[in-house]
Amino acid sequence: MSPPEFALSGLRPHVILGVDVVALPVLPADDEGPLATVLLGPGAAELGDALELDLVGILEASRATGAAGEVVTVPVPQGAPDNSGLRLVLLVGVGQQRPVDFRRAGAALARAAHDRDAVATTVAALDPEAGLEAFVVGLMLGSFAFHWRSTPPESLPVPRVVLADLDDSAEQRATLRRALAAGGAGWRSRTLASVPSNLKNPEWLADQAREIAGSAGLDIRVWDERELEADGFGGIVGVGKASATPPRLIRLDYAPRKSNRRTPTVVLVGKGITFDTGGLSIKPGEAMVNMKRDMTGGAVVLATLAALADVGCPVRVVGLVAAAENAVSGNAMRPGDVVRHYGGRTSEVTNTDAEGRLVLADALAYAVEQVKPDAIVDVATLTGAMKVALGQTVGGYFANDEALAATLAEAGDQAGEPLWRFPLYAGYEDKLSSTVADADNAPGGAGAITAALFLQHFVGDVPWAHLDIASVGDAPEDRHEWTKGPTGFGARALLAWLGREEPLAGVR
Structure with a gap:
């Protein structure tokens, strides 16, 4: 098997064509107490409006905390407004947004996106330097599988990942290249x-x-x-x-x-x-x-x-x-x-x-x-x-x-x-x-x-x-x-x- 291929895009994830999964970052609440709520990262408002979904309400109902690697799955029914082939929304916790948290978020997303065609995500946009590299490495290595059975594998890693809301600049491409090198060496x-x-x-x-x-x-x-x-x-x-x-x-x-x-x-x-x-x-x-x-x-x-x-x-x-x-x-x-x-x-x-x-x-x-x-x-x-x-x-x-x-x-x-x-x-x-x-x-x-x-x-x-x-x-x-x-x-x-x-x- 091969690791996913990655691409950079300055677009919000809900308008990127050819993806059936959108993954959005979930941040822990800013304060404590019974009224504290988790926060959604870039692209959430636009996606919620496009799909007519209350994503924050879904998180509250799921008692999500935003801990690194926590995933809330939101199926998108066929016929939903403006879904353009979108079938799944994944709300992924990023914890304290340290490199270790981004790696764990990437690995959790990899496992949640098995057998899907493509993912667009804004998780890496929270930290286009350290977060981008750690997230890509985690997603690559969380996708790893070694399969030599005579029958097909039970599941396949997602083959394509679009890193949305990031400029396709020379600096971002260099960071992505380093991330792919590190993740590829581990693979x-x-x-x-x-x-x-x-x-x-x-x-x-x-x-x-x-x-x-x-x-x-x-x-x-x-x-x-x-x-x-x-x-x-x-x-x-x-x-x-x-x-x-x-x-x-x-x-x-x-x-x-x-x-x-x-x-x-x-x-x-x-x-x-x-x-x-x-x-x-x-x-x-x-x-x-x-x-x-x-x-x-x-x-x-x-x-x-x-x-x-x-x-x-x-x-x-x-x-x-x-x-x-x-x-x-x-x-x-x-x-x-x-x-x-x-x-x-x-x-x-x-x-x-x-x-x-x-x-x-x-x-x-x-x-x-x-x-x-x-x-x-x-x-x-x-x-x-x-x-x-x-x-x-x-x-x-x-x-x-x-x-x-x-x-x-x-x-x-x-x-x-x-x-x-x-x-x-x-x-x-x-x-x-x-x-x-x-x-x-x-x-x-x-x-x-x-x-x-x-x-x-x-x-x-x-x-x-x-x-x-x-x-x-x-x-x-x-x-x-x-x-x-x-x-x-x-x-x-x-x-x-x-x-x-x-x-x-x-x-x-």
Whole structure:
């Protein structure tokens, strides 16, 4: 399925042709008390007059509050005056009109408008900047569906949305373009994570990267299994060697149009485990069911790279996806094996189900040595400990630079992908010790922290953040802009960061 298409219009929604749904914003009452009434936004008076409907009275009868995401449905009977094909009016609460409220309003509208032909709405006209972007993202992601059944889907997202009462100006078009880029990145990363692993393998992921590179004008390089071994990527090779589908390392390069030698460079590294059995340290059966999405970090990196031009990213960005399938065979990596990473550092593998950090380590070491970036951010569904700590609506992260940490947290809040910082507590360093290698890949206790400490050794003194999104890799239910299943969490936060005028301001 595809997300809705959006258009801007300066007209009131009731005169826009070809729409069968009009959605109007509902604001909470200005004051409190028994006589306080909710307020209707732009276009309500004209639509009420045209249809001879008392929309405020309908809201009062429905006891509407104007809370974000609340929807009151008003069917329009055939033969109503001047309905011009209009069949439904949706009165959508926008709460306090913060970005989070507009996202929730957009997602609620998406679900209420399923199976309709087109919607015209003035919700975004309440705030043509922050509100427009958040509303469009919420409507796009609330529409998301992944369907491969042999029968038609039970419902379809509305294919066309007209954002009414907004000028079709260059400024509004730029805001809409940023919104479509952010929402599209979320949609793409969810789709990639939803594809089942009988079709999705490291080479398939590389093919997706090639398509993105071609459409977005990015440079690309893909290492196959022979090149990975020859170049010393021992972590990726070790994790992927048991699979019938060999591992890959994918590199995508973005440069802004006015870049030069002084343009800073950011590296994004994504964990691309296309299926994780746990290897010989095999997972319980129920824990494998959602492991098709263990490449969410890689999906986020690919989706982010695809959208950088549309958000006006001013820095160079290199995306690295370490792709492998962690399988079981006679050639599988064993507990007790030692792998040598890119650059020479070694890891004793005491648990083959701690494979994500092994492939990330290679990509991080390569980035530091070959790209020499100004900052690195890695994204991975890495540790179950993160879900225990945070539940399923907040992602965790670590950082060795205060400015980078603060900027990412702010970007996550702005984008609707909240992040909670954890400490790189040096007191746990001794847990990484191994008698035969530089580090143990799976020391007991403090799982998310020791995983981050393990990775920190591969970034040197480069400003770095590690996003452990295992807590938010799957949504348990439809809620606001989240739909049940893989979330693609992280792409919107990274784009909110990289789309800033100076994303590296203050970073050492």
